Amino acid sequence: MRAVILDLDDTLFDDTACTHAGLRAVAHAHGLSVDPAELFARHAAHIRAIDPLLFRGELTAHGARVRRFTGLLTELGVPDADGEAATVTYREAYREHWQLLPGAADVLRDLRAAGLRLAVLTNYVREVQGQKLAHFGLDALVDAVLCVEDVPAAKPDPRAYHAACAALNVTPAQAVMVGDSWEKDVQGARRAGLRAVWVSRLATPAPDAGVPVVSRLPDLPAALGVQVLTRG
Structure with a gap:
């Protein structure tokens, strides 16, 4: 990865x-x-x-x-x-009421510190999503941001994930998609040759037992097999 x-x-x-x-x-x-x-x-x-x-x-x-x-x-x-x-x-x-999910910025920092390249891939327009990312400083924590205007087709089309991989200069097999939509972030990514982690805030079991599930973002590094430094 x-x-x-x-x-x-x-x-x-x-x-x-x-x-x-x-x-x-x-x-x-x-x-x-x-x-x-x-x-x-x-x-x-x-x-x-x-x-x-x-x-x-x-x-x-x-x-x-x-x-x-x-x-x-x-x-x-x-x-x-x-x-x-x-x-x-x-x-x-x-x-x-704008707010990040707990741990969002820290998780991005931890993943970057572990040497991973990061991208945001969203099925909405840059006019809106860019404001959110900039407001919280998340745009400075990722290597690429791909909104719906930036990809040949929106998720779950394989070309969306492949565009994100190209932006990060990695192959699909070297990337993991993380998101809350089973269809758009998990199934679509896996069909495109990526691995995936499902964010299920209700801790709903994954329809496919082979997909890691996290209910809170601080658990994401462990689900990815990434070790992070203990805070504090």
Whole structure:
């Protein structure tokens, strides 16, 4: 192993917590009484429907948000849904709650200190993901950042992982992909010839017993077989 490639959202950055915060703010602003899990699921469905337009360059990140909140509020019965205003409300709350998953920066430092090359490979646009990485200084801890615009196709297409390997000057057999999505970060990577570690915050057993699972980032070096210096 010479390199580790990591997903960003819900692997290093707590996107789920930020999204819940943004949706709570939108629901409060519109007087909506919706179960948080249902609201999260409905919002995620709109993201899945609209993201292809964003990735093809037909919408900006802001335009994609306006469209999804217009659709989401309309679906929830809000009259004259104002997607622009909802987007502002959502983004303010989302940004206010920005946070890394515990241990994210330390793990990157430990892996670098062990001599490994590091990349972030994310299925979202640089306009958004670059801000997150820079805000927390993670961009300075990795050798490459590949967003959806930087690869021939998004994960789980093999070309995404191969592009990350090329950026790190390693072969797929020399790299490990780490992420929270079983399909996009584990299965896709393994089909592309990489090894993988699944980040499962609920400690859910892996569908394939051959894949290491970590529920917290400080356990990642051990799962990779990397020894790190004891802190403190």
